[in-house]
Amino acid sequence: MKTLFVTAIAGLACACATYTPASLPKAEIEAQRPGPDLDRLRIAAAKLKHPILEPITIDLKDGLSPDEAAVLAVLANPDLAAARDAHGQAAAQLVSAGLLPNPKLAAGVDAPFGAGSQGTQLAANLGLEFEIGSLIGRAARVAEASAQIEAVDLGIAWQEWQVAQAARLAAVRLAMLQDRLALVGDELSFEAKTLAIVAKGVAQGDATLQDLGIHRSALETLRGLAGELARSREDTRSQLNLLLGLPPDKRIPVTEPDESFNPLPPAQALILQAVTARLDLVALRLGYRAQEARVRQAVLAQFPSLSVGISGTSDETALKFLGGFINLSLPIFDRAQGRIATERASRKRLRHEYRARIAHVRAQVARLVSQDALLAEELEATRQGAGKLEDIESRERQGVSDGDVSRLAWQELRGTLFDIRLRLASLLQARMETRIALATALGGKP
Numbered sequence: 205m206k207t208l209f210v211t212a213i214a215g216l217a218c219a220c221a222t223y224t225p226a227s228l229p230k231a232e233i234e235a236q237r238p239g240p241d242l243d244r245l246r247i248a249a250a251k252l253k254h255p256i257l258e259p260i261t262i263d264l265k266d267g268l269s270p271d272e273a274a275v276l277a278v279l280a281n282p283d284l285a286a287a288r289d290a291h292g293q294a295a296a297q298l299v300s301a302g303l304l305p306n307p308k309l310a311a312g313v314d315a316p317f318g319a320g321s322q323g324t325q326l327a328a329n330l331g332l333e334f335e336i337g338s339l340i341g342r343a344a345r346v347a348e349a350s351a352q353i354e355a356v357d358l359g360i361a362w363q364e365w366q367v368a369q370a371a372r373l374a375a376v377r378l379a380m381l382q383d384r385l386a387l388v389g390d391e392l393s394f395e396a397k398t399l400a401i402v403a404k405g406v407a408q409g410d411a412t413l414q415d416l417g418i419h420r421s422a423l424e425t426l427r428g429l430a431g432e433l434a435r436s437r438e439d440t441r442s443q444l445n446l447l448l449g450l451p452p453d454k455r456i457p458v459t460e461p462d463e464s465f466n467p468l469p470p471a472q473a474l475i476l477q478a479v480t481a482r483l484d485l486v487a488l489r490l491g492y493r494a495q496e497a498r499v500r501q502a503v504l505a506q507f508p509s510l511s512v513g514i515s516g517t518s519d520e521t522a523l524k525f526l527g528g529f530i531n532l533s534l535p536i537f538d539r540a541q542g543r544i545a546t547e548r549a550s551r552k553r554l555r556h557e558y559r560a561r562i563a564h565v566r567a568q569v570a571r572l573v574s575q576d577a578l579l580a581e582e583l584e585a586t587r588q589g590a591g592k593l594e595d596i597e598s599r600e601r602q603g604v605s606d607g608d609v610s611r612l613a614w615q616e617l618r619g620t621l622f623d624i625r626l627r628l629a630s631l632l633q634a635r636m637e638t639r640i641a642l643a644t645a646l647g648g649k650p
Contacts, residue, residue, distance in 0.1 A: 312328070
């Protein structure tokens, strides 16, 4: 009996985990942390395994493309590094769900004393108990934990997709803002030269003060617009750096995005694609399956808790006894009614949340498809209008050289053409952002 007790204690000590402290990094070190190793990220990007994103060869010599930004964000974003730790927690819960309950070892010693205790010895007892009632719900617990870890992994992949699309959007927005800044810069340079010419004309009596005021006003308007675009560009660059895990002062040039747009399938086909393939909806279905397992566990918990064991005792006369015992809880007052009602209510709530999420997906996809069609029509009409105006502007510019057209009339037309080109760039950016938003809503390319 003594040998059994010592062996059990030794085995328990060997199986125990050890504590190792893990402190947070110093704040001053984190504040100066350099960006990720781009060479390492290139290798990881080429070997990427993801449910939605495809591996890509990264070459930043020609700038950062939207696709490269998306993959780099998945690999280097600091928020995702923390989100992936949820997998470890879910895996630990799966291990815990499959573990058998620990047996219980009980030992006691009684020392005889007083009158009549002469010639007696210590009385001892040793018992080993194992609860078998918990085995009833083990399969349901393992099913719940298995579904939960799948849901967690899909949730992480969905969060990675969201971050990737945010980086793709930031890269496109940054490139288009730079294009618009270049357009404004060219017009600003032209207007400054024109203002100098008009100021000289006023001094010589060939232009009026009103003409000078018009061009001065146009110049200041352009300067204000350039300032707004420059601030937006820096804000977007900062957002992109954060998504990519780069230091705030890092400046990676971006490439021009593809301006071609493939035709979209009908909205209903895209809605069907979204509700069947979106990772967050798949994760919700797995979460619902896990909740079904919890309901089953709650129902199984109605059964009485049962423990069986063996015991050995010796009394003060050195007489030894060996026997067994059963402990059974009687579910007279608590038959797990509260837990069953709670889990069933949670299951009902999850079902309604799932239907609500699908309703939002349907509305979002339909809205984006409609918006894309409207932007396509407006883009085409604006392009046609810009083309016709460019032809007229070219002829008026020649007319100014020949002396047949006033410079003021030509510059007014040129200003209108600049506004149309700026609107065209804004529309193009809006349609690109709409396509990215649609891919984000679909959980993949349309």
